[in-house]
Amino acid sequence: MRQTFDKEQFQKDLLQWYEKEKRDLPWRRTSNPYYIWVSEIMLQQTRVDTVIPYYLKFIERFPTMESLAEADEEELLKLWEGLGYYSRVRNLQTGVREVVEHYGSEVPKTRKEISSLKGIGPYTAGAILSIAYNLPEHAVDGNVMRVYSRLFEIPDDISKPKTKKIFDELVTKTISHEDPSSFNQAIMELGAVVCTPRNPHCLLCPVQEHCVAYASGTPLDYPVKKGKTKVRKVDIFPFVLQDEYGRYLMRKRPSEGLLANMWEFPYVERASEDLTDPQQQIEKQLKVKIKTEQTYEPYKHIFSHIHWNIYATNGRIHDSNEIEETETMKFFTVEEMKALPMAVPVQVLFKQLLDGIIL
DNA sequence: AATCCGGGGGC
DNA sequence: GCCCCAGGATT
Numbered sequence: 001m002r003q004t005f006d007k008e009q010f011q012k013d014l015l016q017w018y019e020k021e022k023r024d025l026p027w028r029r030t031s032n033p034y035y036i037w038v039s040e041i042m043l044q045q046t047r048v049d050t051v052i053p054y055y056l057k058f059i060e061r062f063p064t065m066e067s068l069a070e071a072d073e074e075e076l077l078k079l080w081e082g083l084g085y086y087s088r089v090r091n092l093q094t095g096v097r098e099v100v101e102h103y104g105s106e107v108p109k110t111r112k113e114i115s116s117l118k119g120i121g122p123y124t125a126g127a128i129l130s131i132a133y134n135l136p137e138h139a140v141d142g143n144v145m146r147v148y149s150r151l152f153e154i155p156d157d158i159s160k161p162k163t164k165k166i167f168d169e170l171v172t173k174t175i176s177h178e179d180p181s182s183f184n185q186a187i188m189e190l191g192a193v194v195c196t197p198r199n200p201h202c203l204l205c206p207v208q209e210h211c212v213a214y215a216s217g218t219p220l221d222y223p224v225k226k227g228k229t230k231v232r233k234v235d236i237f238p239f240v241l242q243d244e245y246g247r248y249l250m251r252k253r254p255s256e257g258l259l260a261n262m263w264e265f266p267y268v269e270r271a272s273e274d275l276t277d278p279q280q281q282i283e284k285q286l287k288v289k290i291k292t293e294q295t296y297e298p299y300k301h302i303f304s305h306i307h308w309n310i311y312a313t314n315g316r317i318h319d320s321n322e323i324e325e326t327e328t329m330k331f332f333t334v335e336e337m338k339a340l341p342m343a344v345p346v347q348v349l350f351k352q353l354l355d356g357i358i359l
Numbered sequence: 360a361a362t363c364c365g366g367g368g369g370c
Numbered sequence: 371g372c373c374c375c376a377g378g379a380t381t
Binding site: 045046047049050082083084085086087088160161162198199257258259260301302303304305343344 | 360361362363364365366367368369370
């Protein structure tokens, strides 16, 4: 650790910088706890620039918790389309419903209560309590861990859950009690624009003189993070199938797991060693005979933990009566398809279809 | 404690 | 390619 840390001066330097340099972001123009909540959920593992348009659309469509509580899941997913981590929006609605029903539509003000809401973990709880209610609660995200690990040269591996406690305590000890809202946002802002992972702008840093790593010339050694991610590689064979009326067959994904409840063109998966014919597989699965017409240019889609290599085929079903339509397997016109929530790798095909590359 | 869960941007 | 992003739920 260190011998001296001037907490008051640190807070002052940080807050003065923040007041002068903070970005003008939509959720910084409100103190409505519900709006702060929406923004914090969207910002989980997602960059500010990505979130802005989604946030504006979302609060325009759902300006109150009551309006969100009543929404259909399909419309929620459509608004969230492209943002990723789709369970976030379902959990948000679940949490909002709890507040409407059990808290008289008032977002609770204690960590215990707010943490009990679906989708609100330790970070988001602290963020809402501090930003919306100006309570001195820690809100430790990746930015905060990076900034504090450099300020104090914390050697612990931040990928280990146990390490988070160290940062919770550091923030609790150093947070401004005069302006917790600005303090927490200022630390995150600092991490986002100055104390960045690869190329920190230490010469522009308002708290440079408080930073042990800077004094040692070691900012790039922090935060300490091990962890390695294995990626699975999977070959995906989607079939873009039309019936005799020109409608397309779409399938709704299961309610749990990857891309839950989103729509897709029916596909079969194949491990790279597997030599079975995808067309035979899909025909067996759908119990229809298919006449294939064209193949799409193969493309890939990278999730954080899975790599999809996608080989799509266009084809026709002679008689749509052969397919038994269900809630999760239906024919749609192109216009109807525009309302369906589809993940990005599915949209790639849909866009090509709209552009008439494959008809 | 480890794994699952999207997608994009920066280097 | 690799890393990381205003993380949380599940196992």
